[in-house]
Amino acid sequence: MKHNIAILLSGNGSNLKAIIDKGIKVSFVASNNPKALGLEIAKTANIPIYFWNNLTELEKEVLKLITEYDVKLLVLAGYMRLLSKNFVNSLPSKFIVNVHPSLLPKYKGMNAIKQAIDDSAKYTGVTIHYVDEGMDSGSIIKQKSIKINKLDTIESLKIRLQEIEHLIYSNTIKSILHKY
Numbered sequence: 001m002k003h004n005i006a007i008l009l010s011g012n013g014s015n016l017k018a019i020i021d022k023g024i025k026v027s028f029v030a031s032n033n034p035k036a037l038g039l040e041i042a043k044t045a046n047i048p049i050y051f052w053n054n055l056t057e058l059e060k061e062v063l064k065l066i067t068e069y070d071v072k073l074l075v076l077a078g079y080m081r082l083l084s085k086n087f088v089n090s091l092p093s094k095f096i097v098n099v100h101p102s103l104l105p106k107y108k109g110m111n112a113i114k115q116a117i118d119d120s121a122k123y124t125g126v127t128i129h130y131v132d133e134g135m136d137s138g139s140i141i142k143q144k145s146i147k148i149n150k151l152d153t154i155e156s157l158k159i160r161l162q163e164i165e166h167l168i169y170s171n172t173i174k175s176i177l178h179k180y
Contacts, residue, residue, distance in 0.1 A: 005173065006030065006071045008062070008079040013038020015077035015099060018166035020045050024173055027069035030062050032081055059087040066091070073097060073176060076131065077169075080110070085133045094139075096131035097176065099169045101161045103127060103143055108136040113154050113161065124148055124157070126164045128172045142172050 004027040007016050013029075016038045020026060029042035030050040039049045050065065052058035066074065074091065076098040088096065102112040104127040107119075116124040125145035130138040144164050148157060 004069055004071050005073045005075050005177070006062070006066060006069065007038075007042075007075050007077050008032075009036055009038040009077045010080040011036055011038060011078040013041040013078070014162060015165055015169055017041050019075070019077065019170050019173065020047075022170035022174065024170060024177075027071055028065055030058060030065065032058055032079070038078065055081055055084075059084060063087070063090060073173065075173060082135055083131060088131060088133050094130045096138075097141065097173065098129055098131050098136070098138070099165050100127045100129065100136050101158070101165070103145055104129060104136055104140060113157050116148065117152065117154060117157065121148055124161070126161055126168060128169055141176075142168055144168055 004025050006027050007029045009016060009029060009031050010033045013036065016029065026047050028048045028050060029039060031039055032053065032055060034051045039051065042049045050061065052061060074096045076096065100112060102116060103123065103125040107115040123145045125143055127140055128142045129136065129140045132138040146160060146164065
């Protein structure tokens with residue numbers, strides 16, 4: 001794919017791996033966590049990696065890298081921090097996308113899977129949305145729901161939701177990039 005994306009992540013990089021496996025060109029990966037396993041996935045795929053513990057510095061440097069690499073879309077893939085209002089507003093509208101393990105607007109923020117189970121929800125799912133200044137409040141691009149089984153645990157439901165994430169996130173990213 002000729003349009004470049006950049007990835008922000010904090011964790012194990014399973015969505016990054018799914019994106020790479022779908023043939024989407026990743027220009028660089030940045031993280032707030034120097035020990036994030038996703039950085040190793042990027043290194044193995046010969047994708048430049050960057051990390052900063054200081055979130056203000058991370059945002060400042062990522063803005064420079066977006067210009068340097070001519071990035072068309074910033075993809076959050078398990079990035080576990082809220083982006084600052086200044087950072088979000090310094091980029092074009094609909095430039096940042098995120099994936100979240102719930103049917104937004106329900107169960108925003110951390111522990112969405114636990115929230116759904118604790119709420120005895122019958123369904124949950126995956127939401128892909130544009131990022132705005134709020135927490136998981138940007139406009140929804142795509143959702144896919146699944147039934148929560150009686151025997152589901154947080155871990156079993158997480159595994160089922162990640163399978164969906166890995167499929168629909170990459171396809172949605174490709175669809176967005178085809179508009180350029």
